[in-house]
Amino acid sequence: MKIKNIILAALALSFWNSDIHAQNISTPKSHFGFSIGDDYQLANYRQMESYFLKVAKESNRVLIQEAGITEEGRKQYLLVISSPENLANVEKYRKISQSLGRAEGLTDQEARKLAGEGKPIVWIDGGMHSNEMVGSHQLIETFYLLASSQSAEIQNYLDKVVVLMWHVNPDGQDLLADWYMQYPDANKRNMSIPRLYQKYVGHDNNRDFYMFNMKEASNLAKVMYIDWLPQIVYNHHQTSPAGTVVAGPPYRDPFNYAYDPLLVTGIDGVGFAMINRLNEENKPGYARMDQSTFSTWWNGGLRTAPYFHNMIGILTETTGNPTPSEIKLVPERLIPRNGLPNPITPQKWHFRQSIDYSVSMNMGILDYAARNGDKLLYNFYKMGRNSIERGNADYWTASPKYIEAMKEAYEADTKAKKETEESSSKSKFASIPSVYFESVLRRPENRDPRVYILSADQADFGTAIKFVNALIKSGVYAYQATADFQHNGKRYPKNSLIVKANQAFRPQVIDMFEAQDHPHDTQYEGGPPIRPYDAAGWTLAMQMGVDYDRFYEDVEGPFQKLPYGEMILAEKNVLPNSKGGYLINAKANDAFWVVNQLLSNGTKVYRDQGSKDFYVDAAMRDRLQKAISNSGLRVQVATKKPTKLTALKPLKIGLFDHYGGSMPSGWTRWILEQYGFEYTCFYPQDIDNGAIDKYDMLLFIGQGIPDRNDKVTKFRQPDTNLVPEEYRYLLGQVSKEKSIPALKNYVEKGGKILTVGASSELVYHFDLPVTDPLVVEGKDGRSNPLSSAEYYIPTSILQASLDVSLAENYGLDPNINIVFNNSPVFKLENKQDLYAIGSFQTEKPLLSGWAHGQQYLKGGSIGLVALLGKGKLFAFGPEITNRAQSHGTFKLLFNQLYN
Incomplete structure (x- = not known):
């Protein structure tokens, strides 16, 4: 389905009158009834929306455009702010950008000319994480300042810069602000909301910016990567390190080697402008570099994803809250250092101070853009041009594995006395002979790929289309074959997809197809690892399980270049008549959506125990045709009805959640809805009072079961007296004393439980004959987890092997890519009532990311099935539903959801 075109078509200037000179702009206080930053006062999105619309009519500096609908149906707007003269020509500046x-x-020469004629585009957003109200409220104050101020400084910025303002999460703004303001007594106001503040994903809304599952992420991508392409993206957040006010750029290592060097130094330049502005205004407490936890390695966040598009992404975390707080005493942070040049003393802190800091940093960025506009624009071009040139030629990217390979080759030769050490130094930066540069790093097989082809005849081409559509949303362009073609002796059918690296957003292309090689980042040589800001490895093509071929030279063929931003549609299928019925390809994830549509209207669907595909009788042709109409799903005509058929029956599914909301559960809600599975959420109290008996299967995704050594789970529990009665059914913990026996009884009576990740602790509560291979016996005789210095695998992609003869694994390949985040692993002996579904077969299963001590995984099972009484327990260690990105492992969930 094509995304609605939201380009500001000619940007008709209907909301302003250029003849107005003395404008009467409504103040925030006149509209909201309080000053922005007043203690204990919050505005909701409805109020913000009406204010933005009002000021857009009052000010000749503002354009406003509807830019999409949120998951809950609210409107998102793009606010374009600049001088009236710039707005009259804004389409010109947008096209230059x-x-x-x-x-x-x-x-x-042409690029320099355009850079001189253009205006830099600066993006400022807020409101992503709705309990971080500094971000949303600084938008109001900054918007008013830019729309109304007559100061020479502001007018200079407006003359030289085009500002884009964006509210990231309208739904959560209404939820949080209404919740906070519902208490008449200001001292009782709190943010302990009962559910996630963005439907399905909550805080993980900042983890969706290469996948674009959520409508809000897709809306933003259309504006940022297709329509406008800003040079600076400023993403406001809240909560700084203890003893500081702000954490901001420059950020700590590692930065991703996929970036252009101009990108990294560009971040530094903007960061220095921000901290200088604060210091000029006597606003201390800005932490950066080693005093901040934020790095520039990871893709997927609103601030970090722009890096892979040559955009200077800026994140700040600013302390503050509508409820007054304090800057705590951290003695080590009282002495000036490079990471904290201007420390702040302990003190009471008010919301208005946080707003002031945020506005100052906005002004620091606009000042930088106004002074360096032509450089920002030209360097934006230069980075894109560099990417195109790298994609057009042989190019080698240096990454940690190649550095280690060079050193290992030199050490091996030295040991064999083939070389004499050039330096006696044993320091970290000792030199080695230059010959190893060419002989290791510049090997032909170590070149970066130039072309990727995704063949249309792969088993799950529908998921391959979803993958390329995610690239297209991010501004990458692709080609589609208009006829069959051959390359290097291999035939590719019509509709195959081709992605080339010779484009400006090459870093995004490489990052989505190729493995991340995370540096071995430790506190000291041989010491504990330093936790990555988020994931260490995420390669989307690997997560989604799509098949693709790499080529190291250009590939030509009957290729049609697809328009920027337009989604690929699957080719329509027309079913022929059949006397033997139809087999639906069970290797395709979309098959489950089709099956669920058929089951919901009473159509009988079977699983063929021979082919493992789904089967529908010939008489159901019209219903099947309707179900597959736009899916592109492969359906095979059966010559005769299969003899080994098992009828499918949808299960009554209960999905665990808790007060405040679980993000892994929320992502699973979205997945189930996308594929047509019906479900209901249940909560801790439902386990204890027997309400779970109405379900055929219970899903525990992520946290939901106490740790084996704990008595209860550790879900945040607000003061019950502050929770309205209508939400109290969500409260409670899962306990070892009462809940675990209830769950075991549920299974023994015939129920099924499926756990993923941390919830797989249920295996140990059920006293199954299973051991943890990542636990060792200490000198005191007690079992202890391996230390992080021995074993540490932050979110990365590993490869495991599956027993595809098992019904649990139908439709999957023997080797599977899994998302692993220090996940549970099991050791068990296969028995009739207890068996493994797959395991790690090698000492080096890492595909993408960082896996320190990965050899400990060999022989460990990634999941198991236990038969208990009349029921079953399915336990999966890895993140098989990871943020709704890991399509390659969705079938490990889907297969179990039928009777």
């Missing part, structure tokens, strides 16, 4: 960002067909 597009042209320079895509860097296609321009000479350096």
